[in-house]
Each structure stands twice: as structure tokens, then as C-alpha cells.
Amino acid sequence: MDLKAYLHEKRLIVEQTLQDLMLTPQGLLAEHIEAMSYSLFAGGKRVRPILCIAAAESLGTDLNGLLPVAASLEFIHTYSLIHDDLPAMDNDELRRCKPTNHIVHGEAAAILAGDGLLTMAFEILSAPQLRPTISAEKQVRLIHILATAAGPQGMVGGQAIDIASEGKEIPFTTLRYLHSCKTGALITAAVQMGAVLGDADAEQYQAFTDYGRNIGLAFQIVDDLLNVESTTEQLGKAAGSDAELDKATYPAFFGVEETKKKALNAVAEAIRALDGFDGKADPLREIANYIYYRKR
């Protein structure tokens, strides 16, 4: 299959869905909506929504009418980037080659843009418009998966541990847990949500979960590698910033070569998790590979 064409096609669909879901900047809310839109439409690769779509399609389910479910993941992801970049957090001034939200809109507006996007994800998932395409039971389940993955025992918790660990020596087990929360949880939620939409049985759901955990791990390891290896221009944000902040990373623990092996191993595990699926799961398999090769 042509992964590049697949990703391009899906990205356009996600992009259109995000446009449909985002409010029009007007009246007193214009500035707030512009601040949210600035980051939502800053050229993200839409990995999480695409994973959700690909998981549902692996089970033969067409997401037509349910694309807002996939798009809700991007609202959560975007909010997390805005808050992570804040001066009090990673203090990043560049993201995807553009000034970060607080640089353009100011710190207060950026915090609120993040809060707004986070809340909108749950507005979208609970919208009456999704019915009767899916049952209320499914809606609740999707919301619970997303909230749990984004909450204290998932993404936010991971970020809190990350911030608290800065400048401290942490054991590898802490780094691994931190990664699984900060990056892994939302990526896993993406495929789990696709699985729910595709009516996965318990065994299939577990397979998708294993796939998600492994590509989440690969994703974060590759992020660490890119931060060490790339230039700022290639990365679209400040390169080498992890080392500067004394952050624990895979390369810091294992060196670059061993880290690459670990990333490749996680990719292989992810693909193995899909053994029971037919060719409809090829996009998920290809995406797993792509995670290792992105921007190389």
C-alpha cells in the first residue's frame, strides 16, 4: 500500500472535520477562538485521529458520520502541546516551525485556549449529533477511554511527573512510566476508540491496546532520538532542548544505537500484535513502521 497517499487522504478528511467542529471567530469570543484555531490548524500530522480511523477500518467499519470522534483526539493533543510549551512548563518558543501559542496570543490566552480545546473534546464526544449513528453506551465508553487517557493516570499525570523530574536523576523505570503516560496513553486511546467504533471483541480490543502501547513507546523513543539528532530547522522546535533541560531520555540512558534498537523492537511488537488481522490492518502496520522513519 501507498502509506504516503493514505496519510494524505486521511489527513485531509481530518482537517475538514476539525474545520467543521471549530467555532467561527466572531463577536466577543473571536480572540479566544482564534487562539484555539491557531494551534489546532498549525499543521499537525493528525496521527491520533488517523490511528483511530485506521483501527476502525481494520475491523471493516467506515467512520463516515463518526469522524468527530477521531477529531476529538486532536483537540486533546493540541491542548497538551499549548500547555506543555508555556513558560512555566517547557518554555518553548517554536512548535512546528511557528511561534508557540503564548508567544503569539499571550500566556493567559494560551492557557485558556488549552482549557477550551480540552473541554471541547468532551463537548464533541457527547454531542447529540453523533446519535443515532452510535449508541449512547458507545458514546459513554469513548468518553471514558479519552478522559482516562488524558487525565491524571494518563497524559496529564505523565506531564506532571516529567516536570517534577527535570534536573533530577530518575531511574529508567520512572522514565518508562512517564513515557507510557505522557505519550502512550493518548495514542493507545486513539486505537482503542477506533476499536470501540469498529465493534471489536475483547480479544481484538486487547490486540489494539498492545499495538497502541508499543507504537506509543516507539513514538516517544523516536522523539527523544530526534531531539538529539536533528537541527532546529528539521524539528520545527528547539533541538537539543532536552539535554539543555537535563531531561531523562532514552539516548541518555542507553546511547543512540541501543535506543534505535529499542524503537525498532517496539515497532516489531506493535506489528506482531496485529497478527490476527487481515489486510485491512495494513495501514496500522505501515504507520508503526512510519513512526520509526518519520523525519529521517
Add this chain to the structure above:
Amino acid sequence: MDLKAYLHEKRLIVEQTLQDLMLTPQGLLAEHIEAMSYSLFAGGKRVRPILCIAAAESLGTDLNGLLPVAASLEFIHTYSLIHDDLPAMDNDELRRCKPTNHIVHGEAAAILAGDGLLTMAFEILSAPQLRPTISAEKQVRLIHILATAAGPQGMVGGQAIDIASEGKEIPFTTLRYLHSCKTGALITAAVQMGAVLGDADAEQYQAFTDYGRNIGLAFQIVDDLLNVESTTEQLGKAAGSDAELDKATYPAFFGVEETKKKALNAVAEAIRALDGFDGKADPLREIANYIYYRKR
């Protein structure tokens, strides 16, 4: 009825529910959970959960087993206080006579504590534990009410307009819209959620909505009044800070006496909205009055 005893009793019930819902600080997440708990258990009056309970009880519904629904409102309210107090926002150092979250836990941890509490509200509302006490349809409806009230077209949007209006002359219509979003939306959601739990019909739902809008308005007007009239000690936060920040307030537009009349008028409108309800709605009626007299 003895409102003081009623509020005390309900507050204890809400307090216990919040304790049950909050995670235990342990392991790597200990600091994050402590930061959330610090503000969640900082002595709030639990007005929103109590309004939710009182609305359901007005319809003869006992909330036993559904208290987490009422408590979810306090998670949202607490997150909004933490973020509002941040240096980039109102830069408040005192809240309920205690140092604000970022003063104690640092700015990054405070931002993440707010994010965590916000997300947990939706984890709680989508939890499988609420079934089979309520249907999935009701769960989705509750989530949609809360997300919409907390989101860009509600509380977050109101705060964004508030921040953007600082130091600017704004017309009264803007102030009124700002208030209805920033304070009114969540208070209205509280009674609406109680109405859903109590199986309100369309007419009853509208009555609760009118009640909520009016006490929300009264609440914000009284807040403005208290800020002008009180000492820092009475208020538990910096008094006179609105005038200092050049914020548009009701007293600034109408003077103190006319503002008091407007607050009383809103209270009367709220009570009138409950005309069709029997004595079981007395707590709601008393709470409307209490809003005017609190801390006087």
C-alpha cells in the same frame, strides 16, 4: 426550613463524595494528586454540587448513588479557580484565606492540577460505576451539559473575554455576557444536571434553567459587591483587586445601591421561576436568598 443545617448536611455529603473520587497521593503521581487535592479540599462551600442535589430533590429524586454527578461540578469549579489565580491571569496569591495553588505548588504544577481536575470531571461522569443507576443516555446528556457550560461558549469563553477586557472600557452588554458565561453557565449547568437526574420534563427543565441563570447573575453581582465592600480578611482573597485591575464591575457601572437592587431583583426572578414547584424546592428558594446575604 433551616438553610444553614441543610447546607451543612449536604456539604458533608459532597465532601465525602469528593474524598471518595479523588485519587490517593502515592507513587510517582503523589505530587500531582496533592496539588489537585490542595485546591479541591481548600474549604469550598460546594455551592454547585449542592444546587445539583437540591434541583434533583425538588423533583423528588434522591441522589444516593449519583453523588459523583454533583461532585463533578466541583472538579470543574476548582480547576477554574486554580487557572484564574495564575500569575498570567488574575495573579492572586490568596484564595479562601490560603495561598493559591501556584504559590504552594509552583506554576507548572498548578496548571497541570487544573488540567487534571478538568479532565477528571469527565472521567467521573463517564464512569461505568454510575450504571445501571442511570442510563447511558442520561450520562451523555449530563456530560454534554457540563462540557458546553465549561467550554468556550461558557465558562472558559467568559474568562477569555474577562482577561481580554482588562484595562479596557467595555459596554455593559459585554459585562453582562461575560458574567453569564463565566459564572452563570456552570451554576445553570448545576441545576440543569439536577433536573436531568430528576427526570424533569421540558417545562420543568426550562424553569430550572431560568432559576440557574438568575442566581448565576445574582452570584456574580454579589461577588462584585463583596470585592468593593469587604476587607481582605472577610473575603479570603485580596479585596479591591477588581478596581486595581481596572475591571468592569456592576458597582463601577451603577454604583453600589443600584447594584444591590439588581442583585435582589435577580434573586426574586430566580424564586419566581420556581412557582410551579412545591415545598421540595424550598432549599433552592432559600439558596437564592442566601446568595444575596452571604458574608454580609
